[in-house]
Amino acid sequence: xxxxxxxxxxxxxxxxxxxxxxxxxxxxxxxxxxxxxxxxxxxxxxxxxxxxxxxxxxxxxxxxxxxxxxxxxxxxxxxxxxxxxxxxxxxxxxxxxxxxxxxxxxxxxxxxxxxxxxxxxxxxxxxxxxxxxxxxxxxxxxxxxxxxxxxxxxxxxxxxxxxxxxxxxxxxxxxxxxxxxxxxxxxxxxxxxxxxxxxxxxxxxxxxxxxxxxxxxxxxxxxxxxxxxxxxxxxxxxxxxxxxxxxxxxxxxxxxxxxxxxxxxxxxxxxxxxxxxxxxxxxxxxxxxxxxxxxxxxxxxxxxxxxxxxxxxxxxxxxxxxxxxxxxxxxxxxxxxxxxxxxxxxxxxxxxxxxxxxxxxxxxxxxxxxxxxxxxxxxxxxxxxxxxxxxxxxxxxxxxxxxxxxxxxxxxxxxxxxxxxxxxxxxxxxxxxxx
Amino acid sequence: xxxxxxxxxxxxxxxxxxxxxxxxxxxxxxxxxxxxxxxxxxxxxxxxxxxxxxxxxxxxxxxxxxxxxxxxxxxxxxxxxxxxxxxxxxxxxxxxxxxxxxxxxxxxxxxxxxxxxxxxxxxxxxxxxxxxxxxxxxxxxxxxxxxxxxxxxxxxxxxxxxxxxxxxxxxxxxxxxxxxxxxxxxxxxxxxxxxxxxxxxxxxxxxxxxxxxxxxxxxxxxxxxxxxxxxxxxxxxxxxxxxxxxxxxxxxxxxxxxxxxxxxxxxxxxxxxxxxxxxxxxxxxxxxxxxxxx
Numbered sequence: 001x002x003x004x005x006x007x008x009x010x011x012x013x014x015x016x017x018x019x020x021x022x023x024x025x026x027x028x029x030x031x032x033x034x035x036x037x038x039x040x041x042x043x044x045x046x047x048x049x050x051x052x053x054x055x056x057x058x059x060x061x062x063x064x065x066x067x068x069x070x071x072x073x074x075x076x077x078x079x080x081x082x083x084x085x086x087x088x089x090x091x092x093x094x095x096x097x098x099x100x101x102x103x104x105x106x107x108x109x110x111x112x113x114x115x116x117x118x119x120x121x122x123x124x125x126x127x128x129x130x131x132x133x134x135x136x137x138x139x140x141x142x143x144x145x146x147x148x149x150x151x152x153x154x155x156x157x158x159x160x161x162x163x164x165x166x167x168x169x170x171x172x173x174x175x176x177x178x179x180x181x182x183x184x185x186x187x188x189x190x191x192x193x194x195x196x197x198x199x200x201x202x203x204x205x206x207x208x209x210x211x212x213x214x215x216x217x218x219x220x221x222x223x224x225x226x227x228x229x230x231x232x233x234x235x236x237x238x239x240x241x242x243x244x245x246x247x248x249x250x251x252x253x254x255x256x257x258x259x260x261x262x263x264x265x266x267x268x269x270x271x272x273x274x275x276x277x278x279x280x281x282x283x284x285x286x287x288x289x290x291x292x293x294x295x296x297x298x299x300x301x302x303x304x305x306x307x308x309x310x311x312x313x314x315x316x317x318x319x320x321x322x323x324x325x326x327x328x329x330x331x332x333x334x335x336x337x338x339x340x341x342x343x344x345x346x347x348x349x350x351x352x353x354x355x356x357x358x359x360x361x362x363x364x365x366x367x368x369x370x371x372x373x374x375x376x377x378x379x380x381x382x383x384x385x386x387x388x389x390x391x392x393x394x395x396x397x398x399x400x401x402x403x404x405x406x407x408x409x410x411x412x413x414x415x416x417x418x419x420x421x422x423x424x425x426x427x428x429x430x431x432x433x434x435x
Numbered sequence: 436x437x438x439x440x441x442x443x444x445x446x447x448x449x450x451x452x453x454x455x456x457x458x459x460x461x462x463x464x465x466x467x468x469x470x471x472x473x474x475x476x477x478x479x480x481x482x483x484x485x486x487x488x489x490x491x492x493x494x495x496x497x498x499x500x501x502x503x504x505x506x507x508x509x510x511x512x513x514x515x516x517x518x519x520x521x522x523x524x525x526x527x528x529x530x531x532x533x534x535x536x537x538x539x540x541x542x543x544x545x546x547x548x549x550x551x552x553x554x555x556x557x558x559x560x561x562x563x564x565x566x567x568x569x570x571x572x573x574x575x576x577x578x579x580x581x582x583x584x585x586x587x588x589x590x591x592x593x594x595x596x597x598x599x600x601x602x603x604x605x606x607x608x609x610x611x612x613x614x615x616x617x618x619x620x621x622x623x624x625x626x627x628x629x630x631x632x633x634x635x636x637x638x639x640x641x642x643x644x645x646x647x648x649x650x651x652x653x654x655x656x657x658x659x660x661x662x663x664x665x666x667x668x669x670x671x672x673x674x675x676x677x678x679x680x681x682x683x684x685x686x687x688x689x690x691x692x693x694x695x696x697x698x699x700x701x702x703x704x705x706x707x708x709x710x711x712x713x714x715x716x717x718x719x720x721x722x723x724x725x726x727x728x729x
Contacts, residue, residue, distance in 0.1 A: 132686035132694060141694075145701055152708050159715070186712060187719025194715050201711035208704045215697065383494060 007425055008168060011418040013264040015165075016172050018415070021263070026411055029404040036401020039394035040115065048118055050394050057372040057389035061399055062116040064364045068248065069109035069402065070143075070220055071241070071360070074213040075249020076102030077150060078242075079281075081210040084202065090277050092424040093269045097256050099157055100419070101249060102150050102209075104409045108402055110143060115398055135223045142216040149212050153205045155184075159198060160423035163188040177416065217242050224367070230307035231300065231371040240292040247289045248360035250282045251334070254353035256410070258346065260419055269420055272346055279338040279349040282356060290331040293363075297327075311374045319370055322362050330359020464557055465489045467498055471548045471561040473656030475568075481530040483515075485548045485561070488524050497524025498556065506547040509539035515546075542566060542590050565656050566590060568598060572647045572660040574631070581631035581666050585619055585647055589655070597625025598655075606646040607635055607667075613646065637667020 014022060043050050053060045080098035083091035114120060130137045162185035165171060166178070188194055221241035224232040234240075254275065261270040300308040315323045334352035337343045369389050413419070467489045475481045483505055487498045502519055503526035506512040518526040530536065536544055544565045552558035566589050573584040583605060587598035602620050606613035616635075619627035637643040642665055649658040 132690055133683075138694075141698070145698070149701065149705060152705060156708065156712075159712075186716040187723070188715055189719060189722060191718060191722060194718050197711045197715050197718070201708045204704055205708050208701060212701060383496075 004426060005170075007422055008164070008171075008418075010264075010266065010269070011420045011422050011425065012165075014411075014414045015177075015416075015418075022411065026408060029408045029411075032397075032404035033401045033408065036397045036404070039397035039401075043115070043394055050392060052390045052392050052395060053116075054386045054389075056375055056387050057369060059116065059368050059372060060389055061391045061395040062112040064361070064368050065399055065402055066109050066112035066116070067220065067241075067364045067368070068361050069105045069112065069406075071217065071245030071364075072249050072252055073102050073105035073109060073146075073150070074217040074242070075246040076100070076105065076253070077146075077153070077209045077213040078246055079249060079253060080153075081206040081213065084206040085210065090274055093266070093420045094253060094257060094274055094278060095424065096157065096419060096421045097260070098249075098253055099150075099154050100410060100413060101252060101256065103154050104406055104413075106143070106147050106150055107409070108406055112398075112402065135219065135226055138219045139223060142212075142219045146212050146216045149205070149209055153202075153209050156198065156202045156205055157421060158417055159185060159188050160190070161418055161421060163190070164422050165417075180416070214242055217245050228376075229371050230305075230311040230374050230376070231367070234296055234300075236292060236296055240296060243285060243288045243292055244360060244363065247282070247285045248357050250278060250285055251353040251356035251360070254278050254282065254350055255357065258350040258353075264419075266420065269425065275346050275349045276338075276344055279344065279352065282353065283335050283338040286331050286335045286356065290327075290335075293327050293331070307374060307376060311370060314370050314374060315366060319366050322366050326359045326363040326366055330355055330363065463555075465498075465555055466557050467550065467559050468495075469548065469550060469559040469561045471546060471563045472651070473546065473563055473565045475656065475658045477659055477661040483528045483530060483546055483548065483563075485518075485520075485526045485528075485550075486524055487520050487526070487550055487559070489556075497522065499524055501526070501550055501556075503528075504549050504551070506549075507545060508537055509543075509545050512547055513537070542592060563656070564654075566654045568649065568655040568658055569595065570603070570647060570649065570658050570660050572645070572662055574645060574662055574664050574666070581633060583617075583619075583629040583631050583645065583647070585621070585627045585629070587621055587625045587649075597621075597623065599623045599625055601649070601652070601655075603627060604648045604650055605629055605631075606648065608644055608646065616645075619647075631666060633666070633668075635667050636670040637665070639669060639671050641665045641667045641669040643667035 051060060051062075076098045080095050080102065082088075083095050083098070114123070117123060126137065126140050130140070132138075162181045166181040166185045171178075188198070218238035218241065221237040225234055225237035227233065257270050257274065257278070260266055297312065301312050334356045337348050337352040373387055373389060410419075467487055470486045472484045472486075473481070474484060485503045485505070487501055487503065488495050489498060490496070497520070499520050499522045501524075502517050504517050505515040505528045507515050515530070516528055518528045520526045538544055544567070546563045546565065547560065548562070549560040550556070550558065568590075569588045571586045573586075575582055575584065585603050585605075587601070587603065588595040589598050590596075598621055600621065602618050604615060605617040605619060607616055608614070614635075616632065617629045619629050621627050631645070635643055642663055644661055644663050645666070647660045649655045651657060
C-alpha cells in the first residue's frame with residue numbers, strides 16, 4: 001500500500017527520530033509516575049491508613065479517578081463509534097485520538113480499583129467465586145469485555161496504517177519496528193476483498209463499541225444506583241453517567257487535538273472546523289448533562305427524604321464552591337464560549353474543554369465523597385477525621401501518576417504508530433481531488 | 436561584597452530552615468481527666484475501673500497504654516496493684532475478697548487511683564469511698580402477676596441495715612443497650628416490689644435477663660444482680676424477607692438469561708471481527724501464492 005509522502009511525514013513526526021522535547025517531557029512525566037510508585041509502596045507497606053479513607057468514607061480519590069478514567073474511555077469509544085458508523089466527513093483527523101483515549105483510559109482506570117482494594121491477594125476471588133447477583137461482578141465482566149472489544153476496534157483501525165508503514169521503503173526506523181508493522185498489518189494489501197472484510201468488521205465493531213460503552217458505563221453507574229445511600233439510589237444514574245462521560249471525553253478530545261496540533265504542527269490537518277464541530281458537540285452534551293444534573297437534584301430536593309435533604313444541604317454548604325464549579329461553571333461557561341460565534345476561537349474552545357474536564361472530575365468527587373460522609377446510621381462522639389475525608393499526598397501522587405502515565409502512553413504510541421489515521425486522511429485527499 | 440551578602444542570606448536561610456523544627460516543637464502538656472468507679476457484679480465479684488482521657492478541640496480522647504496504680508486504706512495508702520489502660524483509656528483492677536480489704540470507722544472502703552504522668556502528660560489522682568451493699572432480687576409470680584422483689588442491706592457498724600429511700604433501676608438487655616423497665620424506690624425496710632411487664636420479647640424459649648442496679652451511687656458505686664427467667668414473649672428470630680438483597684446462592688433466572696444474551700451477542704460480534712482478521716490474513720497468503728505462480 002502506498003501513501004502520500006508528505007502525509008506520512010506529517011502524521012508520523014516521532015516515528016523516525018525522537019525530539020529533545022519528547023525526552024524532556026517523558027522524563028518529567030516519568031518523575032511524576034515514580035513519585036506515584038513511591039506512594040504506592042508506602043501504601044502497600046503501611047496499609048490504607050496512609051490514605052484519607054476511613055470507616056465511613058471507604059471510597060476516596062481512587063474511585064473518583066476510576067470513574068473518571070472509565071468515563072473518558074467510554075466516551076472515546078462512543079465518539080469514535082458514532083463518527084465512524086455515521087461516516088461523518090470531518091471525523092478523520094480526530095477519530096484515532098478518540099480511539100486512543102478509549103484504550104489508554106481503559107487500561108489505566110482499573111488500576112485505581114486495585115489501589116482501593118485492601119486485600120489485593122484476594123482479587124482472584126472475583127474470577128474464581130463470582131456472584132452474578134453482585135454489581136461488582138457485572139463490572140468485572142463488563143470491563144474485561146470492553147477492554148477486549150476496544151483493543152480489537154483499535155487494531156482494526158490501525159491495520160491499513162501498519163500496511164502503509166510496512167510498504168514505505170524510505171522509512172528510517174529500527175528493524176524491530178519494520179517487523180512489527182509486517183506482523184501487525186496481517187499482509188493487508190488493500191485488495192477489494194480485504195477492503196470489504198476490514199470495512200465490514202470495522203462497521204460491526206463500531207456499532208458494537210457504542211452499545212458496549214453505554215452498557216458498561218451504565219453498569220458502573222448502577223454500582224452506585226443499586227446502593228441504598230443518600231444521593232446514589234437514583235434511577236437516572238445510568239444515562240446520567242453516560243452523558244457525563246461523553247461530556248468529559250469530548251472535552252479531553254479537544255485538549256488532545258490542541259496539544260498534538262501545537263506540538264506536531266498539524267494545523268493543516270486539525271483545523272478550526274474540527275475544533276468548532278467537536279466544540280458544538282461539547283455544548284450539546286453540556287446541555288444534556290446540565291438537564292440530567294438538574295433533574296437528579298430537583299427530584300431529590302423535592303422528595304425531601306431526610307438523608308437526601310441532609311446531603312443537598314451539605315452540597316450547598318461544605319461543598320458549595322465545588323458544587324458550583326462542577327454543576328454551574330463547568331456546564332455554563334463551555335456552553336457560552338462555544339455557543340457564541342465571536343468567542344469560537346481554537347484557544348477559547350480549548351479553555352472551555354479544560355473547564356469541562358476539570359468540572360467533570362469535581363462532579364465525580366461530589367458524587368462519591370459527600371454521600372459517604374452522610375451515613376444513614378448516626379455516628380456519635382467520633383473523631384471528625386474519621387467522618388470527613390481529606391486526601392493524603394499518597395492519593396494525590398497516584399492521581400498525578402495516572403495522568404502522567406496517560407500522557408506517556410500517548411507519547412509511546414506516537415513513537416510506533418500515527419496519531420492521525422494516514423489511510424483515512426488519504427481517502428480525504430482523494431475525495432478532495434475528485435471534488 | 437555580593438558574595439558575602441549572598442553567603443549571609445544563605446546562612447540565615449539554612450539556620451532558619453534547620454532550626455525551625457526545634458523552635459516549632461509543640462511542648463503542650465496534656466492535662467488528663469481521671470475517674471474512678473467501683474463495680475460489684477451479680478457474682479459478688481468486685482473491681483475498680485479507672486478511665487483516663489483528655490480533651491482536645493472539645494472532643495474527648497482516651498489515653499491508652501498508661502500505667503494506673505490502685506490503692507486502698509483508711510489511714511495510709513496500701514498498694515493494691517497496677518493496670519494498663521486499654522484502647523478506650525480504661526484500666527480495670529480486680530479487688531481481693533472483701534474480708535481482706537480494710538474499712539474505716541464508718542465501715543467504708545477508701546480507694547485511690549493515680550497516674551504518675553510523664554514528660555507530656557500531667558499527674559492525676561482520684562479517690563472513692565464505698566459502703567458495701569447487698570442487693571437481692573427475687574422473681575416470683577404473685578396471683579399471675581410477675582413480681583420483682585428487691586431488697587438492699589448496707590453495712591454500718593458491722594451490722595446489716597436496710598437501705599431506704601434509694602432508687603434501684605430495673606433493666607432488660609436489648610440489642611444495643613439496656614432497656615429501662617422500672618425505677619424502684621426502696622421503702623423503710625429496704626424493699627421494693629415491681630410488677631414486671633408481660634410483653635417484653637425474649638429468645639425463642641421466652642428467656643430474658645432481668646437486671647437490677649444501683650448505678651453510680653455516691654455511696655455504693657455500681658452494684659447489680661442478674662437473673663435469667665422465662666418471663667419474656669417467645670420470639671423466633673427469622674431472617675427478614677430479603678426483598679432488598681440477592682442473597683440466594685443462585686442468581687435469578689432473568690438475570691442469567693439477560694447476561695447470557697448480552698455476552699453471547701457481544702462476544703459473537705468479537706468473534707466475527709477476529710474471523711474477518713483471519714480471512715484478511717488468508718487472503719494475503721492467497722495473493723502471495725498467486726504472485727509466485729505467475
